[in-house]
Amino acid sequence: MMIYQSIEINKNRLILVKETLFSGQSFMWNESDHEGGIYSSVIDGSPVLIKQDNPYSLSVSVKKNELFGIPVRRFFEHYFSLDIATNSLFDDEFAARYPDLAFRLLKLQGLRVLRQDPYETLVTFMCAQGIGMSIIRRQVNMLCRYFGNEVRVADGGRDTPLYSFPAPSVLADADPALLRRCCNNNSMRAGNIGEASRLLALGRLDLQALSDPSLPLSEIRTELTALKGIGFKIADCIALFGLGRFDAFPIDTHVEQFLSSWFSIGAHQKGLSQKRYLHLQEKAVELLGESLSGYAGHHLFHCWRTTEKNMKAF
DNA sequence: AACCAGGTCTCAG
DNA sequence: CTGAGACATGGT
Known part of the structure; x- marks a missing residue:
């Protein structure tokens, strides 16, 4: 039963x-x-x-x-x-700086880590x-x-x-x-x-x-x-x-791409050395806030893959 | 047919 | 510390 x-x-x-x-x-x-x-x-x-x-x-x-x-x-x-309140992952300042992106992210409020x-x-x-x-x-x-x-x-x-x-x-x-x-x-x-x-x-x-x-x-x-x-x-x-650490911000090939393309973070080099990884991460956390940077990053990750790379849903 | 994928390790300079 | 090559194979 x-x-x-x-x-x-x-x-x-x-x-x-x-x-x-x-x-x-x-x-x-x-x-x-x-x-x-x-x-x-x-x-x-x-x-x-x-x-x-x-x-x-x-x-x-x-x-x-x-x-x-x-x-x-x-x-x-x-x-x-x-x-986690997924409707406040991106603050007003973010929305003001990146209005188009913020609009696209609205559709992803249901995305849960x-x-x-x-x-x-x-x-x-x-x-x-x-x-x-x-x-x-x-x-x-x-x-x-x-x-x-x-x-x-x-x-x-x-x-x-x-x-x-x-x-x-x-x-x-x-x-x-x-x-x-x-x-x-x-x-x-x-x-x-x-x-x-x-x-x-x-x-x-x-x-x-x-x-x-x-x-x-x-x-x-x-x-x-x-x-x-x-x-x-x-x-x-x-x-x-x-480990439920929503403040952890992993940087993979997609994240590296959108950090550069959307936010001009780390645009001029390629390859992810440890030093560069930590640098990009620091900038990303600065942008997204400390406590939920990873959670927000996952929304961006998904947004990047679906709306920019046109990758299949599964 | 190349090139890219939810990278990391090893080894040379 | 940085860069190139190996590892392996399916998708586009």
Whole structure:
């Protein structure tokens, strides 16, 4: 018997975005014109169905009363970061300086950055080096398929198998050849993910401790970049998407492009050295404000990809 | 057919 | 500290 919970959200238009669905494990809200989107995932070992009933509300189906010991409704309010006012990510000064952009961003007020599982986020972004979203998604899907646990869920009429994201101890002991296949045949990446998983399984690295909101971002970055395969960008992504640090501002190839194109930040050089990365980040935070720069940056990221690069929705 | 994808590491200068 | 090359493969 499925327990059916309903969540209503502000008066924003909201739709599930599939573009950022790396795995079926993680996703984001987005504005869109169609309704009725349905999304399935495995959270805390349980199959979860999330459905858009109308532009203003979602419904969540899950067999449990609680996820991670938190009542389901409250969990999803946290998961979808409903505590964040997405209509004030960009202030009046920003709107005055960039009126056209501010207008375009209005449509994205439904875009929500999720508070996702730290380990899942870490592995997912370790899979995201210099390749397209489709390959990233495939890697994470394969990791779940081969190393996660299967759960079944009634999706409308049919019975679809879902797979949980594997625990650190599982990837820590994974068969190297199979792990490499799941990592786009990149043995270096597979090795790095295995090594990071081993450190976590052994307790040498504690992502829970890194979730402490009082930690300075620089300290989080220092801890994460100590791992092979994690540089500034991925460390900041883990902080933003996996540690709930909406003040973390990752700079990838798209962000670098819009910083230059829209805001004339860092226009004259190319290549992202560590020094330049920190410089661009400082300028971006100056522009977007300290506390939610990463959240705002994600709105800009999405706006750039959809309205300037004309990339597909998923 | 090139070139770009949610980069990072290594190694030379 | 900076720059070039390797890593790998699907999309446009």
